[in-house]
Amino acid sequence: MSGPEQWGDTVDRREYLAWGYLRRVIEASRGDLLELLWPGGETSQPADVVDVAERIATRDTGLPDGLLQATANRYCADPRQDAEIARRRGMRLIFPGCPEWPRRLDDSFFSLHGAGVGSDSTVRGLSTAPFSLWVEGEGRLDRLVQLSVAMVGTRAPSRYGREVAQQFATELGLAGYSVVSGGALGIDRVCHEAALDCGASSIAVLASGPDVDYPSAHGPLFRRIRQHGCTVSEYPPGVPPARHRFLTRNRLVAGLALGTVVLQAPLRSGALNTANWSEAMVKPTLAVPGPVTSAGFQGCLKYIRDNRAAMAICAGDIREQLEPLGRGAAPGEPELPFGKTALTLSETMVFDACAIGSEAHAGSVSDVQAATGLSGNLVMRTLRDLEKRGYVRREGSRWIKAPGTR
Structure with a gap:
């Protein structure tokens, strides 16, 4: 050997x-x-x-x-x-340290385990971060995911579900979003195709080897995705799809995107598993409401009722949840002076709750959430945006105010 x-x-x-x-x-x-x-x-x-x-x-x-x-x-x-x-x-293998490796994956799994989600989690599937990925396509994965949304749903959508999925994916694609999904029948396919049809990019995360198109009828779709985006797989060439690989794949769909939208899902649906991962990663999670008499929407309705997903009735609802904070205060929310810039009230609350370097046991996400009373989703979104803007930095599980910003 x-x-x-x-x-x-x-x-x-x-x-x-x-x-x-x-x-x-x-x-x-x-x-x-x-x-x-x-x-x-x-x-x-x-x-x-x-x-x-x-x-x-x-x-x-x-x-x-x-x-x-x-x-x-x-x-x-x-x-x-x-x-x-x-x-x-023309496939490539990427791993942490490669220019193409998406840092968002590292952040997603950091948030996942920071929230205490481990092997005994109610989230179905493997919770361990990926260590490398096979990628095939013209698009660079790290760039495609910078502004991206996971769009998932049932393999047997209603006419209404298809229409909403097509409309939302088109509007988000025209706004510059890449659509991340699993390449499956039904809602996945509608969202991939709608994004590509409007000139946007799409990412298909496979539950098989990178050279195995599943379902086989989607071969032409996968070729289009590779021309205008990429396919991603955690499995080596030739590996067939399997039930457990779909559950494992779902964590990557959620981890690559800014947030997840469930377009249509019954109570038992793999799409809800993706929503669970998104929720566990402290990311925006949304669902589309449907008729209360429809079994195909009971999963969406339950998640909205239980406050596990925000209700999405238009693409604007999704953008409001996903897009970075700091583009202006929400209506009625004052902007507070902060040096040469201004922070919204929520941003100031989160910043004030972050640690100063010497505070060795302060500044975790749970500390910030307890101090502000804000939701975990909003705290994580705000911390990430403040980090990008240079106000805070992360050290292990702690968020610390950057020097000169106190």
Whole structure:
């Protein structure tokens, strides 16, 4: 069996193939693997991926038992085969540290675990962050997700559900949004096509290998998506879809986007699983109301009734939830002076609740939420926007006021 030392004659080549090896032998992701790659959890630091791959390939008994068992039937894989498939198709493998890696994913899973969502969560599916992704298409993933919305729903929509999905996806696409969805029948397809038809980009997150178009009837749709966006997969070439992979895929749909909209969903629906991930990641989550007599909308109606999703009756409702704060105060909300700029009242409340550097045990999201009384959704949106504007910075799980802004 070949190992990393035989996979390439340059450091870059060995590292690339080591990532490909891990992508082949690991099903989706694992917490013990992430800890080996990034001790302490800081993915901005280089991962010793060649060493980790070699330890798995040589069955190092110092590895966690669960990791050895999970790779027992796959550790002999040769990543050069996947690399050749990728070369022929024009696919690329990205991972933290690559220019194309979307930082939003790191932020999404940071929020997820900061909220206490772990392996025993009621959210169905794997809650571990991805460590690499296969991408195929003309669009750069990191740029496509900067202004993006996840649009999901049932595979068997009503005429009303289709019309609303098409209208919302078109209006959001014309406003510059990329549409993220799962490439499935029904609502997914309507939203992908509506975005592409109006000249916008779309991202399809697959529950199969990057070269496996599922459903097969959507082959032409996936080709269009790759021309004007990209397809994304956590699985290596040739891997078929499976039920558990759809649940695992849903966390990526929610994690890549600014927020999630459920266009139509019955009480038992994979779309609601995506909404659960969005909620757990403290992101805006919306649902479209439908007839109370329709079984196909009972999931949406329940989430709206239980205040788990905001009601979306037009594309403007979605934009109001997703777009950055600070573009102006809401009607009736005063703007407060802050140096050369102005912060809204909500922004000032969140800023005031952030820690000063020496306050070692203050500044967590829960601290800010307790101090302000604002919803977790609004707190996270505000913190991220204040970070982009240079008012606060994040250190581990704490949010700290930037020097000179106190």
